[in-house]
Amino acid sequence: xxxxxxxxxxxxxxxxxxxxxxxxxxxxxxxxxxxxxxxxxxxxxxxxxxxxxxxxxxxxxxxxxxxxxxxxxxxxxxxxxxxxxxxxxxxxxxxxxxxx
Numbered sequence: 001x002x003x004x005x006x007x008x009x010x011x012x013x014x015x016x017x018x019x020x021x022x023x024x025x026x027x028x029x030x031x032x033x034x035x036x037x038x039x040x041x042x043x044x045x046x047x048x049x050x051x052x053x054x055x056x057x058x059x060x061x062x063x064x065x066x067x068x069x070x071x072x073x074x075x076x077x078x079x080x081x082x083x084x085x086x087x088x089x090x091x092x093x094x095x096x097x098x099x100x
Contacts, residue, residue: 040081
């Protein structure tokens with residue numbers, strides 16, 4: 001089932017409706033880019049922590065994953081690595097730049 005509106009309906013949209021749709025798409029693109037960056041940072045940090053195993057118990061492994069999650073969340077919350085900005089710009093139409 002195709003959920004796309006008919007071409008005639010698209011042609012009759014007002015500029016305000018098109019702007020609203022573009023803004024919505026830009027926000028969705030920004031959110032997806034931020035989520036991707038968070039996953040990327042977690043994976044990168046997990047790889048870094050894998051080489052620094054302290055202790056050998058299961059408990060230390062659990063705490064290490066919690067540390068990685070906390071550090072990754074803090075990095076992304078503080079602005080991340082800039083990856084989300086680049087991704088959002090590349091997948092967003094140029095006339096509807098996302099706002100951070």
